[in-house]
Amino acid sequence: MPRIAVCPDNDLPDGEAVKIDSPVSAIAVIRSAGELYAVTDRCSHGNASMSEGYVEEDGTVECPLHAARFCLKTGAALCQPATEPLMTYPVIVEAGTIYVDIPETA
Numbered sequence: 001m002p003r004i005a006v007c008p009d010n011d012l013p014d015g016e017a018v019k020i021d022s023p024v025s026a027i028a029v030i031r032s033a034g035e036l037y038a039v040t041d042r043c044s045h046g047n048a049s050m051s052e053g054y055v056e057e058d059g060t061v062e063c064p065l066h067a068a069r070f071c072l073k074t075g076a077a078l079c080q081p082a083t084e085p086l087m088t089y090p091v092i093v094e095a096g097t098i099y100v101d102i103p104e105t106a
């Protein structure tokens, strides 16, 4: 499973997000209430970037375009207009650096 370096752990404050490119898709790496999450950056409803969304303190992110909310842990769409989930990815912190594990592409 390819591992992609995101940034130093100290460079992603609580309530913030950073967008990275990966072989599968752009990914939003988000810290909410001290926990790190990684989800597909593109909203499942339309062409919006979740890394530009509103990170809530309850482990959710709100799309900046039409305000759908997603669970960062499961990727589930929690309200309309989105109905499809976001993909989620494992996040690891090693030696002070944040990494995301990307599944092998076929």
Ligand code: FES
Pocket (backbone or CB within 6 Å): 043, 044, 045, 046, 047, 048, 063, 064, 065, 066, 067, 068, 081, 082
């Ligand atoms: Fe995200 Fe519409 S583009 S809710």
